[in-house]
Amino acid sequence: MTLPLVIGNWKMNMLASEACDMARSLVDRLSATEGAEVVVAPPFTSLYPVSQIVKGSRLGLAGQNFCSEKKGAYTGEVSIEMLKDVGCGYALIGHSERRQLFGETDEEVNKKVHLAMQMGITAVVCVGETQDQRKAGETLNVIETQLSGCLAGLSSESIAHLAIAYEPVWAIGTGSNATPDQAVEIHKFIRKFLFGSQGFSEEIGARILYGGSVTPENCKELLGEEEIDGALVGGASLNFESFCAIIKSSLES
Numbered sequence: 001m002t003l004p005l006v007i008g009n010w011k012m013n014m015l016a017s018e019a020c021d022m023a024r025s026l027v028d029r030l031s032a033t034e035g036a037e038v039v040v041a042p043p044f045t046s047l048y049p050v051s052q053i054v055k056g057s058r059l060g061l062a063g064q065n066f067c068s069e070k071k072g073a074y075t076g077e078v079s080i081e082m083l084k085d086v087g088c089g090y091a092l093i094g095h096s097e098r099r100q101l102f103g104e105t106d107e108e109v110n111k112k113v114h115l116a117m118q119m120g121i122t123a124v125v126c127v128g129e130t131q132d133q134r135k136a137g138e139t140l141n142v143i144e145t146q147l148s149g150c151l152a153g154l155s156s157e158s159i160a161h162l163a164i165a166y167e168p169v170w171a172i173g174t175g176s177n178a179t180p181d182q183a184v185e186i187h188k189f190i191r192k193f194l195f196g197s198q199g200f201s202e203e204i205g206a207r208i209l210y211g212g213s214v215t216p217e218n219c220k221e222l223l224g225e226e227e228i229d230g231a232l233v234g235g236a237s238l239n240f241e242s243f244c245a246i247i248k249s250s251l252e253s
């Protein structure tokens with residue numbers, strides 16, 4: 001059985017000192033708990049100091065984004081090698097905020113996925129439909145298009161370093177999460193895509209997470225579903241007790 005994966009996406013929140021305090025508290029709490037793979041994704045400026053705190057602990061570190069080029073004259077960008085250098089074992093790729101606010105395309109996501117795999121960094125690829133797309137009955141088409149674009153050219157072995165986060169755009173930061181049934185439907189579809197049409201090895205596996213307004217109140221129900229291998233948590237990961245409650249639920253489910 002694979003351990004649940006719970007990732008806290010801190011987005012553009014917390015100064016370095018706050019991020020370090022939070023990381024210290026999480027490291028302490030995790031040392032007293034069994035199981036669950038727990039990861040935090042602080043802003044770039046906090047990655048290095050946080051990495052010094054999580055070193056040797058059970059808390060993993062993720063970048064929220066990185067450049068689709070390896071290195072060079074790309075002012076303002078951060079490379080995958082730089083993420084690895086500061087101790088990131090994971091990277092979020094194609095978060096809907098990157099797609100919607102910064103115009104990231106499936107093609108760029110695909111380049112980043114390949115770069116992450118080359119570095120041995122677990123790529124957490126985010127997919128999800130908007131409210132309008134769901135209303136128009138296009139959800140499955142949208143997910144399929146995103147998955148085929150984002151995962152093009154991946155080998156079956158490389159998916160050991162892959163997680164897919166299903167994050168319906170309408171559920172992100174809105175307080176209205178997908179129901180377990182809605183999430184399970186899409187998770188099943190993603191699983192079928194990966195291990196059916198793409199022919200990836202189910203034995204190697206890739207975890208499929210749910211994200212979008214996950215809270216201590218709804219996580220038990222969501223994470224209790226066999227199809228849901230973990231959670232990508234935004235808002236609720238900024239509060240220590242809320243995030244710990246979600247981690248605890250992931251273990252009980």
Ligand code: PGA
Pocket residue numbers: 009167171172173174175211212213214232233234235236
């Ligand atoms: P949320 O964010 O939990 O605040 O909805 C999730 C995400 O954006 O990954």
